[in-house]
Amino acid sequence: MEAYLVFEDGEAFPGVWIGTPREVPGEVVFTTGMTGYQEVTTDPSYAGQIVTFTYPLIGNYGTVRGESESDRPHCAGIVVSECWQETGSGLGKWLDAHGVPGISGVDTRAVVKKVRENGGIRGVIASDPHPRVKEWPDPLSLQWVEGVSVKEPVSEPSEDSDAPHIVLLDFGVKASMVRSLTKRGCRVTKVPYFTDPKKVERLAPDGLLFSNGPGDPKALLPFLEGWVPLIRRIPSMGICLGHQLLALALGADTERLPFGHRGSNHPVREPSTGKVWITSQNHGYTVRTSSVDTSDWEITHLHVNDGSVEGLAHRHFPVFSVQFHPEAHPGPADAETLFDRFLEKIRKGKEVAVHG
Numbered sequence: 001m002e003a004y005l006v007f008e009d010g011e012a013f014p015g016v017w018i019g020t021p022r023e024v025p026g027e028v029v030f031t032t033g034m035t036g037y038q039e040v041t042t043d044p045s046y047a048g049q050i051v052t053f054t055y056p057l058i059g060n061y062g063t064v065r066g067e068s069e070s071d072r073p074h075c076a077g078i079v080v081s082e083c084w085q086e087t088g089s090g091l092g093k094w095l096d097a098h099g100v101p102g103i104s105g106v107d108t109r110a111v112v113k114k115v116r117e118n119g120g121i122r123g124v125i126a127s128d129p130h131p132r133v134k135e136w137p138d139p140l141s142l143q144w145v146e147g148v149s150v151k152e153p154v155s156e157p158s159e160d161s162d163a164p165h166i167v168l169l170d171f172g173v174k175a176s177m178v179r180s181l182t183k184r185g186c187r188v189t190k191v192p193y194f195t196d197p198k199k200v201e202r203l204a205p206d207g208l209l210f211s212n213g214p215g216d217p218k219a220l221l222p223f224l225e226g227w228v229p230l231i232r233r234i235p236s237m238g239i240c241l242g243h244q245l246l247a248l249a250l251g252a253d254t255e256r257l258p259f260g261h262r263g264s265n266h267p268v269r270e271p272s273t274g275k276v277w278i279t280s281q282n283h284g285y286t287v288r289t290s291s292v293d294t295s296d297w298e299i300t301h302l303h304v305n306d307g308s309v310e311g312l313a314h315r316h317f318p319v320f321s322v323q324f325h326p327e328a329h330p331g332p333a334d335a336e337t338l339f340d341r342f343l344e345k346i347r348k349g350k351e352v353a354v355h356g
């Protein structure tokens with residue numbers, strides 16, 4: 001059945017429907033990973049976005065139980081060049097089971113060129129090349145985080161009664177981020193993004209993790225001040241949206257990247273070791289370099305391609321954060337060691353508390 005990816009400026013790219021033929025407008029973005037389409041579509045950070053896959057064949061290994069990053073796909077739609085739909089576990093059928101639209105047979109290279117020239121541009125997959133969109137989605141709306149954060153605290157227990165307790169501020173966390181902590185023996189409590197910081201404190205966290213999540217980090221500006229007393233004392237780690245939020249809370253600023261970093265092979269340099277890690281990324285915003293006060297922050301990681309800030313460590317508070325994904329699902333595991341560094345920080349803090 002004929003379909004079109006239609007941009008808000010009216011340009012239309014033809015293809016055929018896959019998934020559910022439903023018009024859902026979203027910001028059109030692109031990701032360059034060769035695999036991982038199931039993890040990408042179920043990553044809550046993509047809420048409100050139509051994801052274009054640059055790899056030309058998508059769906060070729062079906063969908064696999066246990067590989068999802070959440071209970072369902074969250075993106076507004078997908079755009080692919082060719083979709084392999086052989087079996088019952090095929091990507092198109094799976095998207096349809098969740099009511100998510102897609103389009104295949106699209107000249108995705110042309111779409112990517114357009115998105116690179118017009119970052120942040122929105123579009124819709126429609127049956128008609130001239131659809132009428134009532135309202136284009138706004139990344140500054142809180143609705144994206146609201147739709148994917150837990151509604152009440154959820155605990156992931158640990159058998160070890162001495163396990164470090166991580167309170168995870170959930171802005172739309174990926175399952176593999178929680179897994180990265182539980183497999184290291186942590187007890188994890190996910191709390192909704194709006195949780196009163198006093199309540200967070202009463203949970204007696206050893207560490208705080210600020211998660212990934214959808215939308216513009218500035219949608220969460222009203223909450224930042226409340227977290228500052230916590231992050232001044234409790235070891236805190238931020239990932240992607242969480243990194244942007246910690247930076248905003250402690251005085252830096254964020255801005256939109258020209259067309260985002262999305263894929264599984266983004267090179268990031270760690271100046272302190274000279275090492276380059278290949279990282280998994282998915283972000284449209286970044287911490288503005290000129291807003292980082294280097295008497296307060298060390299810039300721990302930089303993107304090799306465009307020099308943008310990819311990691312920060314605070315000089316006075318026990319806070320560090322990265323723009324890329326150390327849980328890397330999909331993606332290479334170069335940066336996984338950051339979870340060990342976080343736990344090391346927590347352990348040291350505990351020793352000080354016991355012996356200090």
Ligand SMILES: NC(=O)CC[C@H](N)C(=O)O
Nearest residue numbers: 212213240241283284285
């Ligand atoms: N993966 C994420 O946490 C994304 C963060 C934010 N929504 C951005 O696009 O920059």
